[in-house]
């Protein structure tokens with residue numbers, strides 16, 4: 180395992196990539212409405228990243244992924260491929276954006292409700308959001324990766340939901356997926372010790388039903404085995420001297 184420590188200059192480039200990533204999510208949010216297709220969302224994001232930001236959508240051609248963003252609707256856990264599916268009122272969708280700017284990656288995803296979500300869907304989205312934040316809260320130098328997994332798992336399971344085990348957060352920088360793996364379950368005080376200058380994602384996938392998942396024959400789309408709803412949020416964070424800096428905050432959340 181090789182975990183890269185980012186220099187001050189690299190950290191600044193990660194800040195730029197993270198801000199652009201959040202800008203794409205800020206831009207696309209209002210477009211998530213009944214009747215739009217996931218393919219149209221992909222095209223709008225692709226054009227914005229390429230033409231407005233002068234950046235690169237990292238998913239496109241990544242290990243053969245055919246589109247520029249991931250759109251995961253309802254029981255799709257992650258890596259949904261944008262296409263002809265029209266969004267309908269009551270759907271929930273995760274939009275996952277990764278951009279490369281100046282050689283560095285930013286990676287973030289949010290949940291969006293199409294129209295008014297059902298009560299269970301709203302609770303699930305909130306629990307996944309708060310589970311991610313519980314994980315972010317414990318990031319500090321001298322802490323351990325297990326602290327994050329523990330905090331995320333406690334929150335999600337404490338609300339009666341389950342955590343997907345097959346996919347995890349990851350180091351990020353020049354590479355899309357670098358060491359270490361950031362598990363969303365585990366025991367506090369275990370695992371790799373966190374150091375100032377590390378950058379990684381926290382991106383728990385939380386299921387309304389059981390935690391098990393299935394990969395569809397397209398080789399990408401991951402769904403819940405029991406077809407229950409799934410929700411995910413993702414931020415890219417930098418470990419600082421005193422805690423962490425969240426690199427992918429939306430414009431409305433920036434200090």
Ligand code: MF3
Nearest residue numbers: 238241244249258275277286
């Ligand atoms: N953005 C996803 C992550 O959070 C990875 C997507 S890989 C792709 O790690 F190929 F599906 F785009």
Ligand code: CO
Nearest residue numbers: 286380382413
């Ligand atoms: Co990620």
Ligand code: CO
Nearest residue numbers: 275286287413
């Ligand atoms: Co992502």
